[in-house]
Amino acid sequence: MQWVLAGVSLAIILICGSMITSPILYSAENASSTAHHADPSLISRTAENRAGSVVPAMDNLIESTGTIVLNIKNKDFKAAQADLEAYMAASRSFNSLVVNLDLSESEIGEFVEINRENIESLSTLFEESKRFEEISSLEVVYRDEENPEALYSVAYEGEALRMKMEEAYQRYAAQQSSLQSVSSRYGLSTASYNQSVTEFAAVVGETDAAQESRLDAIPKNDVFPLTLGIEPTTATFGDxxxxAGTLYRSPGQEVGISIDSRLWGTAITDINGRYTAYYPVTAIGTGKHLIYTSRGSRYSDVIEFTIVPAPAALTLEATQGDYGAGENVxxxxxxxxxxRPVSNALVSIVPDEGAAIQVLTDEKGVYSxxxxxxxxxxEVKAVVSGESLPFAYTASSPVTVDVPHAWMGFASLVMKGAVILVLGLGLEFMVRSIREQRSKRRATPISRHEIPVLRQPALPPAPIAEPLSPAEVARQYALHVGNGDYREAIRTLYLALADRIGRKAEIRNYIAWTPREILGATSGASEAKNLAEFIGKYEHSHYGTTETSHGQAEALLRWYGSVTEAMGGGQD
Structure with missing residues (x-):
């Protein structure tokens, strides 16, 4: 009992010692912070240095923008992609630093929002510029092939790309004054960003010129035109x-409807060539979009419509636990x-460190x-972007999750086990003490002279069972084999030999002996050799992991005969 308690106490001391590195109590000389307390004497000193610790990171982010736009302008998309990925990674690190330092300065928060908008604008410029260059190469091929349908498709897709780049430029340029204001507060230079705004405008200007030339060069089909009209031209979520339109002199024809140069669906013309369809505003980003219809070589005009962002409500709850596959939240x-619930919407779970997790909402607007x-x-928040949904950028209220280290879970388990062990030992000690006290109260004192001396009579020797005859051995063996119980069949052969050796060696409890001990009790060399073979095969068959087979039983029967013959045969 004492050794067990000493071991448990030592384990608790070791566990507590491992937690000394993150104390709950602290002194002013050695202050530590946790999620549940702060040292008031350090607040003012920390506040003076928090913003200064992120200024170099802000400067690096501002400088990164110029290189990205310049590479896009020079059509070096491989380098632009590498720079953009590095810029996004640096932005994530910066956001984590802001969260960890708990910065509440309005300028820092404004810079975070400006930087987020710039990431979206630069990503749009990169993706659309790269695609615009690809369709320019396709245009040359389609002109050589004299394929007017493909030329229309390229021209209209180029129009959609140009519109997206223009919108991205408007957003990017709108951040210039705000960024200059924040940068001046911390003495940062915005020369690189100002140059990137100029280069951005140059990329959009080159795209406009190339697209105008492309539209002028495509052939027109005015004999049987395809018309298009939409209502309304400004819509929001749920609209x-x-x-509607007309494909002249073409009843029962399938008309393709393309939105932002991507085929959305089809409509069938009636007897008069008219067609109609309804487009639900659910899974489309905010801003301007293009729509046109086509049938073979006939294309309608391109119509522009605008999706106005609707207000959205996004909630988030995070529960820490063990959910399998290493996932803990x-x-x-x-x-x-x-x-109204928003179904099939992409929601991003964004932690302060690590990659974002994306999930779709169900028909009730719930995600999990x-x-x-x-x-x-x-610190985690849920985010919905306006790029793919008719909402402005929407974020949930941040949620804080305390994720323990792996060793903390093990330490907690050990502590719980130690507590249970101590309680169990204490309970056992109490029960034993109560029983001893009750036993003493019920006991009747007896004089030392009255204590009788009890003498136990000697036990008679245990009778030896009658030996098995060869006929009985053969009968039992045949009975077990007939029932398919080969393990008991070879057990019968072994017991018959053990009985014979035990009688000869005067061993009364030979049944409790192991086969190897029975083998050691033999005296004759010839019988020991045959018995060793029998014992080896018996142990392999009886104690093996596989079931004893009929062939093994028959083999042991033959060895049984060899052993009895070596022992002189006759009555077992």
Whole structure:
């Protein structure tokens, strides 16, 4: 009992010692912070240095923008992609630094929002410029092939790309004054960003010129025109846009409807060549979009429409636990707009460190997923971007999750086990003490002279069972083999030999002996050799992992006969 308690106490001391590195209590000379307390004497000193620690990171982000736009302008898309990925990674690190330092300065928060907008604008410029260059190469091929349908498709896709680049430029240029204001507060230079705005405008200007030339060069089909009209031209989430037109002298024809140069659906013309369709505003980004219809070599005019962002409500709950596959947090929440659930919407779970997790909402606007967060106090928020949904950039309220280290879970388990062990030992000690006290109260004192001396009579020797005859051995063996119980069959042969050797060696409890001990009790050399073979095969068959087979039983029967013959045969 004492050794067990000493071991448990030593384990608790070791566990507590491992936690000394993150104390709950602290002194002013050695201050530590946790999620549940702060040292007031350090708040003022920390506030003076927090913003200064992120200024170099802000400067690096501002400088990165110029290189990205310049590479796009020079059509070096491989280098532009590498620079853009590095810029996005640096932005994530910067956001984590801001969260970890708990910066509340309005200028820092404004810089984070400006930087987020710039990432979206630069990403759009990169993707659309790269695609515009690809369709320019396709245009040359289609002209050589004299393929007017493909030329129309290229021209209209180019129009959609140009519009997206122009919108991205407007957003990017609109950040210039705000960025200059924040940068001047911390003494940062915005020369690189100013140059990137100029280069951005040059890329858009080159795209406009190339697209105008492309539209002028495509052939026109005015004999049997295809018309198009939409209503309304400005819509928001939950609206339906009416698409209608006429394909002259073409009843029962399938007309393709393309939105932003991507085929969305089809409509069938009636007897008069008219067609109609409704486009639900659900999974489309905010801003300007293009729509046109086509049938073979006939294309309608391109019509522009605008999606106005609707207000959205996004919630998030995070629960720490063990959810299998190494995932330690469960994320749940809802997305709604104008008191209606938003289904099939892409929601991003963005932690302060690590990669984002994306999940789709169901028909009720509910989403649920699990993920892996790094140990520590993590801040997480859910985000919906206006690029793919008719909402402005929407983020949930941040949620804090305390993710323990792996060793903390093990230490907690050991502590719980130690507590249970101590309680169990204490309970056992109490029960034993109570029983001893009750036993003493019930005991009747007896004089030392009255204590009788009890003498136990000697036990008679245990009778030896009658030996098995060869006929009985053969009968039992045949009975077990007939029932398919080969293990008991060879057991019968072994017991018959053990009985014979035990009687000869005067061993009364030979049944409790192991086969190897029975083998050691033999005296004759010839019988020992045959018995060793029998014992070896018996152990392999009886104690093996596989079932004893009929062939093994028959083999042991033959060795049984050899052993009895070596022992002189006759009555067992």
């Amino acid at each position: 339906r846009i009416l698409i 469960l994320f749940t929440g809802t997305l709604s707009s104008l008191d 997923c699990t993920g892996l967060l790094d140990p520590g106090i993590r």
